[in-house]
Amino acid sequence: MRRYGKHTDEDDIRSRPGRRGTRPRTNIRPKHEDAAEGLVLTVDRGRLTCLVDDRTVLAMKARELGRKAAVVGDRVALVGDLTGKKDTLARIVRIEERTSVLRRTADDDDPYERVVVANADQLAIVTALADPEPRPRLIDRCLVAAFDGGLEPLLVMTKSDLAPPDKLLELYGALDIPYLVTSREELENGDAADRVREYLDGRVTAFVGHSGVGKTTLVNALVPEKRRRVTGRVNAVTGRGRHTTTSALALPLSDAEGWVIDTPGVRSFGLAHIDPSRVIHAFPDLEPGTEGCPRACSHDEPDCALDAWVADGHADPARLYSLRRLLATRERTEGD
Numbered sequence: 001m002r003r004y005g006k007h008t009d010e011d012d013i014r015s016r017p018g019r020r021g022t023r024p025r026t027n028i029r030p031k032h033e034d035a036a037e038g039l040v041l042t043v044d045r046g047r048l049t050c051l052v053d054d055r056t057v058l059a060m061k062a063r064e065l066g067r068k069a070a071v072v073g074d075r076v077a078l079v080g081d082l083t084g085k086k087d088t089l090a091r092i093v094r095i096e097e098r099t100s101v102l103r104r105t106a107d108d109d110d111p112y113e114r115v116v117v118a119n120a121d122q123l124a125i126v127t128a129l130a131d132p133e134p135r136p137r138l139i140d141r142c143l144v145a146a147f148d149g150g151l152e153p154l155l156v157m158t159k160s161d162l163a164p165p166d167k168l169l170e171l172y173g174a175l176d177i178p179y180l181v182t183s184r185e186e187l188e189n190g191d192a193a194d195r196v197r198e199y200l201d202g203r204v205t206a207f208v209g210h211s212g213v214g215k216t217t218l219v220n221a222l223v224p225e226k227r228r229r230v231t232g233r234v235n236a237v238t239g240r241g242r243h244t245t246t247s248a249l250a251l252p253l254s255d256a257e258g259w260v261i262d263t264p265g266v267r268s269f270g271l272a273h274i275d276p277s278r279v280i281h282a283f284p285d286l287e288p289g290t291e292g293c294p295r296a297c298s299h300d301e302p303d304c305a306l307d308a309w310v311a312d313g314h315a316d317p318a319r320l321y322s323l324r325r326l327l328a329t330r331e332r333t334e335g336d
Contacts, residue, residue, distance in 0.1 A: 032093045035077035040070050040118075042249045048092065050078060057082050059090040070095050072248040072261055073118040073204065100150035102206055105270030113273035117206040117248060117261050122152040124196075126209035126218065129181075130162035135210060136171060140329040141269040142208055143175070147282035147326075148274050151206070154199055155179040158187065158214040174318035187214060193221035201256040206248075211265030219262045223251040276327050283323050285315040300324045 038050035038057065048059050048070055059078055061070060070076055070092055077094035102117040123146040127134050139155070146153045155172060157165050161183040169179070178199065186192035196218065199205075209215040248263045276298065280287050289309025290297065297304055310320050 030093075032077060032079055035079045035093055036082055038076050038078045038092075039250070040072050040074040040076060041251075042072055042247055043070070044247060048076075050076060050090070050092070052078060052082055052084070052090075055084040057084045057090050058088065059092050062091045062093045064093065065095065068095060069115070071115045071118050072250050073120055073206075074098070075119065102145060102149050102151060102208075103273055104145060104266075105272040116208075116263055119204060120151055120206040120261060121203040122146075122154050122199075122205050124154045124156050124200075124205050124207045126156045126158060126207060126213050126215040127168070128159045128162075128210075128213040129157055129165055129168070130159055132210065132212050134168055136168070137329060138210060138266070138269060139168075139172075140326050141271055143177075144271055144274055144279055144326050144329055145269065148278050153177050154205070156196065156218070157181045158192075158218070159184055161185065172322075174316060174322045182218075184214075187217055187221060190221060192218065197222060197253065197256050200253055200258050200260060202258050204250075204259045204261065206261040206263060208263050208266060213265075215265065216262055219251070219260055222260055223254050225254065271329065279327055280323070283319060286310075286319060286323060289314060299327060 036052050038052045038059070041049045041051055041056065043049075046060060048061070050057050050059050057078065059076075059080075061068075075096040076092045077096070078090045079093055080090040081088040082090050098118045100118070100120055101115050102120060102123060103113050103115050105113050123142065125139055125142045125146075127139055143153050155168075155177050157168060157179065160181045165181045172179070180192075180196055180199065182192035182195070186195075200222070207215050207219055248261055250259050250261045252258075253260055280290060280299065286306060286309065289306045290299070292305030292308070293299065294301075294303050299306055306320055306323075309315060310317050
């Protein structure tokens with residue numbers, strides 16, 4: 001006879017051996033204090049290639065990390081087989097704190113942000129002066145993403161033999177962005193790589209640009225021993241090149257200290273994730289003037305205090321125009 005209530009003892013409780021949930025659960029996770037340090041070089045379908053000391057190791061994300069994803073440039077902690085031998089697999093058990101992030105969304109109405117690169121020092125925005133034509137709205141969006149993510153921008157203009165850089169330089173002159181102008185001949189003979197390398201030495205630089213502008217050609221010139229396949233040609237009708245770089249890849253800079261990260265060519269750069277209030281941090285000459293702004297000021301409305309700040313001579317009007325143009329990119333498409 002089975003008893004219940006206050007007369008129940010352990011012999012009256014039925015249990016199924018091996019049933020899930022019978023073992024006490026704990027929130028304690030291993031600290032992995034003996035884990036090795038690594039750098040994520042590339043990510044391909046859930047497998048991450050990491051640099052550990054002087055060898056590459058294939059790894060996967062440990063289940064304990066949940067939905068947190070590691071991206072190119074991440075510094076990670078790894079355990080397991082770290083020999084790098086064929087058919088071996090390590091586990092990433094920790095993603096270290098990031099110093100910067102380059103993020104984008106597929107479109108402006110896409111709420112899902114994607115971290116493209118982590119821990120880069122600067123963002124090299126590569127644009128052709130012709131074939132294909134420059135896309136200032138796309139450049140503006142890349143600049144906003146750089147300012148928001150803590151990266152210093154570098155503007156690299158290619159194909160100067162087809163068109164002069166004057167218009168673009170005038171458009172971005174007030175932003176005080178370092179820039180380089182290169183030609184196709186300089187890319188082919190290595191002169192462009194030598195000049196660009198001076199801006200990259202000792203730094204981690206992510207390269208971004210529209211397909212067909214010569215981005216991967218430049219990366220190949222900077223790291224000739226790790227050549228990537230280059231866009232075959234630019235379509236004469238659309239002005240677009242074929243996307244041949246399909247995943248981000250970190251490469252050690254040749255003949256200098258530093259890293260270059262080649263990213264896939266972009267056709268759009270969504271900014272749905274960007275908080276406009278953070279973009280002002282890239283304008284230290286204007287930021288003090290926002291103290292008199294109304295709450296949640298867009299910095300482009302009648303009560304914005306920046307108009308008076310500039311009128312009193314604290315900053316160049318061109319700087320305020322540039323700020324407002326960048327903030328407005330979130331409301332415009334890249335072809336406007």
